[in-house]
Amino acid sequence: MKRSLENQRQPSSGAPLKVGVFGGSGYVGLELMRLLLNHVQADLALVTSREYAGKSVASVHPSLEGLCPLIFVEPPALGSPIEVLDSAFAELDLLFFAVPHAQSSPVIGAISKCERFVSGDLRIIDLGADFRLSAEHFSQFYKQQHPCPELIAEAVYGTPEVSRDGIKSARLVANPGCFANCVTLGLLPLVLHFGKHPLVARVSAVTGSTGSGVTATAKTHHPARNESMSSYEVLTHRHGPEIEQALSLAQSGATKIHLVPHSGNFSRGIYSTSFVTIPDGSVDVVELYRKFCATEFFMRYRDVTPRVLDVRGSNFCDITVRQQGSEVVVISTLDNLVKGAAGNAIQNMNLMYHIPETTGLCAAALFP
Amino acid sequence: MKRSLENQRQPSSGAPLKVGVFGGSGYVGLELMRLLLNHVQADLALVTSREYAGKSVASVHPSLEGLCPLIFVEPPALGSPIEVLDSAFAELDLLFFAVPHAQSSPVIGAISKCERFVSGDLRIIDLGADFRLSAEHFSQFYKQQHPCPELIAEAVYGTPEVSRDGIKSARLVANPGCFANCVTLGLLPLVLHFGKHPLVARVSAVTGSTGSGVTATAKTHHPARNESMSSYEVLTHRHGPEIEQALSLAQSGATKIHLVPHSGNFSRGIYSTSFVTIPDGSVDVVELYRKFCATEFFMRYRDVTPRVLDVRGSNFCDITVRQQGSEVVVISTLDNLVKGAAGNAIQNMNLMYHIPETTGLCAAALFP
Amino acid sequence: MKRSLENQRQPSSGAPLKVGVFGGSGYVGLELMRLLLNHVQADLALVTSREYAGKSVASVHPSLEGLCPLIFVEPPALGSPIEVLDSAFAELDLLFFAVPHAQSSPVIGAISKCERFVSGDLRIIDLGADFRLSAEHFSQFYKQQHPCPELIAEAVYGTPEVSRDGIKSARLVANPGCFANCVTLGLLPLVLHFGKHPLVARVSAVTGSTGSGVTATAKTHHPARNESMSSYEVLTHRHGPEIEQALSLAQSGATKIHLVPHSGNFSRGIYSTSFVTIPDGSVDVVELYRKFCATEFFMRYRDVTPRVLDVRGSNFCDITVRQQGSEVVVISTLDNLVKGAAGNAIQNMNLMYHIPETTGLCAAALFP
Amino acid sequence: MKRSLENQRQPSSGAPLKVGVFGGSGYVGLELMRLLLNHVQADLALVTSREYAGKSVASVHPSLEGLCPLIFVEPPALGSPIEVLDSAFAELDLLFFAVPHAQSSPVIGAISKCERFVSGDLRIIDLGADFRLSAEHFSQFYKQQHPCPELIAEAVYGTPEVSRDGIKSARLVANPGCFANCVTLGLLPLVLHFGKHPLVARVSAVTGSTGSGVTATAKTHHPARNESMSSYEVLTHRHGPEIEQALSLAQSGATKIHLVPHSGNFSRGIYSTSFVTIPDGSVDVVELYRKFCATEFFMRYRDVTPRVLDVRGSNFCDITVRQQGSEVVVISTLDNLVKGAAGNAIQNMNLMYHIPETTGLCAAALFP
Numbered sequence A, B, C, D: 001m002k003r004s005l006e007n008q009r010q011p012s013s014g015a016p017l018k019v020g021v022f023g024g025s026g027y028v029g030l031e032l033m034r035l036l037l038n039h040v041q042a043d044l045a046l047v048t049s050r051e052y053a054g055k056s057v058a059s060v061h062p063s064l065e066g067l068c069p070l071i072f073v074e075p076p077a078l079g080s081p082i083e084v085l086d087s088a089f090a091e092l093d094l095l096f097f098a099v100p101h102a103q104s105s106p107v108i109g110a111i112s113k114c115e116r117f118v119s120g121d122l123r124i125i126d127l128g129a130d131f132r133l134s135a136e137h138f139s140q141f142y143k144q145q146h147p148c149p150e151l152i153a154e155a156v157y158g159t160p161e162v163s164r165d166g167i168k169s170a171r172l173v174a175n176p177g178c179f180a181n182c183v184t185l186g187l188l189p190l191v192l193h194f195g196k197h198p199l200v201a202r203v204s205a206v207t208g209s210t211g212s213g214v215t216a217t218a219k220t221h222h223p224a225r226n227e228s229m230s231s232y233e234v235l236t237h238r239h240g241p242e243i244e245q246a247l248s249l250a251q252s253g254a255t256k257i258h259l260v261p262h263s264g265n266f267s268r269g270i271y272s273t274s275f276v277t278i279p280d281g282s283v284d285v286v287e288l289y290r291k292f293c294a295t296e297f298f299m300r301y302r303d304v305t306p307r308v309l310d311v312r313g314s315n316f317c318d319i320t321v322r323q324q325g326s327e328v329v330v331i332s333t334l335d336n337l338v339k340g341a342a343g344n345a346i347q348n349m350n351l352m353y354h355i356p357e358t359t360g361l362c363a364a365a366l367f368p
Helices: A027-036 A082-088 A104-111 A135-142 A149-154 A160-168 A178-193 A239-248 A285-293 A338-352 B027-036 B082-088 B104-111 B135-142 B149-154 B160-168 B178-193 B239-248 B285-294 B338-352 C027-036 C082-088 C104-111 C135-142 C149-154 C160-168 C178-193 C239-248 C285-293 C338-352 D027-036 D082-088 D104-111 D135-142 D149-154 D160-168 D178-193 D239-248 D285-293 D338-352
Strands: A017-022 A042-048 A094-097 A123-126 A172-174 A200-207 A256-263 A270-277 A299-301 A317-324 A327-334 B017-022 B042-048 B094-097 B123-126 B172-174 B200-207 B256-263 B270-277 B299-301 B317-324 B327-334 C017-022 C042-048 C094-097 C123-126 C172-174 C200-207 C256-263 C270-277 C299-301 C317-324 C327-334 D017-022 D042-048 D094-097 D123-126 D172-174 D200-207 D256-263 D270-277 D299-301 D317-324 D327-334
Touching: A017 A027, A027 A042, A027 A338, A082 A104, A094 A104, A094 A338, A104 A123, A104 A149, A123 A338, A135 A149, A135 A239, A160 A178, A160 A338, A172 A338, A178 A200, A178 A239, A178 A256, A178 A270, A178 A285, A178 A317, A178 A327, A178 A338, A200 C200, A200 C270, A239 A256, A256 C270, A256 C327, A270 C200, A270 C256, A285 A299, A285 A317, A327 A338, A327 C256, B017 B027, B027 B042, B027 B338, B082 B104, B094 B104, B094 B338, B104 B123, B104 B149, B123 B338, B135 B239, B160 B178, B160 B338, B172 B338, B178 B200, B178 B239, B178 B256, B178 B270, B178 B285, B178 B317, B178 B327, B178 B338, B200 D200, B200 D270, B239 B256, B256 D270, B256 D327, B270 D200, B270 D256, B285 B299, B285 B317, B327 B338, B327 D256, C017 C027, C027 C042, C027 C338, C082 C104, C094 C104, C094 C338, C104 C123, C104 C149, C123 C338, C135 C239, C160 C178, C160 C338, C172 C338, C178 C200, C178 C239, C178 C256, C178 C270, C178 C285, C178 C317, C178 C327, C178 C338, C239 C256, C285 C299, C285 C317, C327 C338, D017 D027, D027 D042, D027 D338, D082 D104, D094 D104, D094 D338, D104 D123, D104 D149, D123 D338, D135 D239, D160 D178, D160 D338, D172 D338, D178 D200, D178 D239, D178 D256, D178 D270, D178 D285, D178 D317, D178 D327, D178 D338, D239 D256, D285 D299, D285 D317, D327 D338
Parallel strands: A017 A042, A017 A094, A094 A123, A123 A172, A200 A256, A299 A317, B017 B042, B017 B094, B094 B123, B123 B172, B200 B256, B299 B317, C017 C042, C017 C094, C094 C123, C123 C172, C200 C256, C299 C317, D017 D042, D017 D094, D094 D123, D123 D172, D200 D256, D299 D317
Antiparallel strands: A200 A270, A270 A327, A317 A327, B200 B270, B270 B327, B317 B327, C200 C270, C270 C327, C317 C327, D200 D270, D270 D327, D317 D327
């Protein structure tokens, strides 16, 4: 049954959560703020930025003018003593990290020794890649030693539809990558059904330009990106193994992912198309998906083709499937900044604090 | 002083408003629904569509899937007896009209004879053009007789920043046109200051493609619209006289508008650039605007250039002004479907029902 | 060796070809004109349009103003006697057809009985689908009886890189579909190498909006197309069997195509990504492609990722390939209106008339 | 009468011009190459780039792969002796400069002392800003001393429609700025007619993102530019005084320009809208424009609205005008990289070498 929407308009009796965003100058940080500012049970209390410390958040993100009175705070320096860390985040219940990979784990490693983290009074959701993979995979795909391998076992991989129970009690959640979440959600019903059989999925996925972050590069230069399409890291993108690992949480067999990422000329969204040959072509795959999606609020089964615009700005992942015997095509789409990042993280927050799971996440997509 | 944001998270003690949307198949109707579904003091109770009657709203607007359980209802036929009209809208406090011009006024004319309208128990906000202009101007610019001229005097022009008090007690509000609201808000501080002097404004304004509505035409055919820019109805667009009339509500003199509308290749937004020669170049126009915007929550003065993306999806109108002596340039931008249509209408609804004015309208823009 | 560019700047000693375009109101017709107007050995002598007969071509296609003095001519009515047809096209050497499917073959059937066609004095290139498939496949995928099945055997499938020799002597050429040409060219080197083995290709391909033609539809309405992505006719698109048939011309085995077409939000271009498992993973596929492309002027092998913008407006098809053992990904891109339609047709024209093959087709892409 | 197209297909009897591009890594340099490679009377013989010296042009500009075999050459160092300069460009008839402002004039200053420049055997077209303005205006608007003021008097301002005769005999041509050329051409007929009266033009102009050049910046970051619109340097952009100066070449009075530049979300094109109050409202301005444009091949008068796409990739400037008594609106559009830069420069080259003026510039726009 769909998770209920009831009660989400009324704040619970208790005080709202105090949350902070570590790294608020990028697109994911901004998206967290956009969503948290409309969340009835969370108060955004602190946002850090090394670059903009002392400046108002709204001066850096003009879209928040009139809505967010906060000033960017300098984060504690690396190597700060525990007291400094304790005091820096003393008023927070939850801290989101939205910084480039390998930048969160050293800080989180230090915080993990603070009393408030140990006791579960301060919990963490990392939207970067540091705690998504094993240390071995991390060093293989991110080309560097993991800065804090001892904490990896602590982290729960944060796709609610895959590991809802683990998330509820986690102190540290590793929010999934954007491509990864889109493909994982798309393949999940198949994998749950054919879980013992090792599946092979060939995945062509297209991302919007916000996936490259806030810093201008040749790849996101408007004249070069606009009206074009290209591919990158063909068969070598690190979200490939992340998807394999995420799906392994839901099955006893192993799924092999051949991932081809593409750069699209839209700003927001991921559109993924997966080819899978299933072991038994007599299974009604459409029915399988329909049933599964009926149990998950943010996964919407579509009879007609999903469109990026139907999910843009929302936390939904729209899915359809087509079958010709054992040849199956799964199509899934989500907003890379919402269900692919900040929205999914807030869904995790809701789970961790026993807030109705959809709270703050029921805005319809900005269509058109 | 900025209107307060306080209390808008808590529903008032009373029951929420029951509202209906007459004409829910287009972009403005969809936008009303998108916003109303997140409004804590309004319940969307009825949506009509002649074309889609009997179909679920979400099947026509997939972005609302999972959020809106309503079925499109056939609107009462033209010429229906009063009882039919009374009964059709019996449960509603407020009815929004989002239909093409000349289609709302015959229906509203009929409803105006119902007891519930007369008593103020059913009030109306028309997002079309029917009640914005005098009957004479209507027939001149819309090339047809006004279908219901006797009701024009009843209607209050619905730019809250211009006629807030009138709106509060109105039974019928004529929500402004999208270009009109953008330019009117942009020129308002100048007009209030130099109100006795007849000003002349030369306005170049660019609209996104959603301004043309949901029906595909040659003008909005993607290959022809994308990567292009063009102009239309140069100096003859009907929002010119609408702006003149709107500003006349705020000044004793008259402002002359020379309007050049353009078609841009973005989807949402209007960007307007107005050249005005002021009678006294020693006035500090920037200061004038800064002060004025400080009193209006949805008008944000920008030191740097406004950008469409900072208002997209939000109810804000971002403004800046540049001055070289008596030569002044005013730049204003808003989302044509929000502050240029549905959001402004909900702002009017809030005023009419003594709900805090910003309720349901504080979502940040979807940037980027 | 690359086909030579030599001599293409100098017109041959003979008089230029006289060519006509049957159906000049659409995008393919316009593209033919754009290219022919810069072709030194062809004179555009006649353009038909039922809708715009009597109007100047430039009034319908303003981009041709100042460059094309022609007036649209009414095409002969269906069922016209042979003399009428003979006389209508008496001055032409070659007639291009750029009309929707099932509209060219009845006319071509009638023309085929004219003396000038029989003698090879008037030859035909059809850019529509009528003569691409067998009659059986046509009726299966286009849901109607073929209007002129007796002429199908006469037609040569017009991908020069596949059937150059046949094209040279053809009286009737069936120019390939846009998706089809992009995927066929991409897979051609593999198929030529592994031709005896039945290959399976899973293809995800994205088309720009011009692929839908000049008529505005809901699918190409700017607000719905812009910033979005969607898919259609998943596994059922008729270019699937067309590709299979085209590749069968180059191999003894059979290739199975699983095609997923997508709608992108750019105007021009097709970007296709094909997954193929090859029978022998020890073959150096990159080297295979590099060598093959070195022999074909319009197929450019790319070490880095191909981009739509590098081919937009040009007749090139850019290709790259990635290999992990027997798992191969082929990426190819072309401009759907040029190498996917009009440019390829002119390449065929050059072949048919022994004009250097690249004549009129060497403009660089419009990047950016 | 329109300048004739005759003869432009045939190379003249003499050998083709040898031309070089100084600064070939940017968009203007690329556009020069794109056009020169299809020019029958010019041979591209040399392209410099300090950054890419030694690399193939096609590796930096993949759109030229297969069409341009050149290797980037290191330009002579600043301060090189005359012999070095002489030898560097010894084989050239003409050198185009496409480098940022203040970078061309020191080099050109040195070259101007070479025998081949003095004798007119090596001529120069500078597409940068260095020789467009007086030294005084240059230092005022470009915030630095002019690096080579003594050569300014030598330079002819290169709008052919304004100063065709001067260009024909010039050794050094200052090619106009993109905004400047678009607005100048738009106002030219008015200024020629009312030349004694000082006119005032209020100009709103929108540029595509290629106007910002090849280097990625926050302003051209795809997520921030796409779907947005903004303005910059309101009333202070340096093309304002450039337009004033350009128009002064055509009139005895002075025109005052109030220019508001905007950033649009298309890649190529400028769309300018100018408000002018004329001294005599009884003049038929439409007729004035129609007549004037009939004499200039690259200025096309449009009855209906000009569109960016109708000129994209072409050397045309499309213009329309609307009049209400003495209130006039002029709308003009061109491709900023063609008629706004490289195409206009090649038109100048044709003039300077008595090649038919339209040679190499008759490709139709890439519509759509």
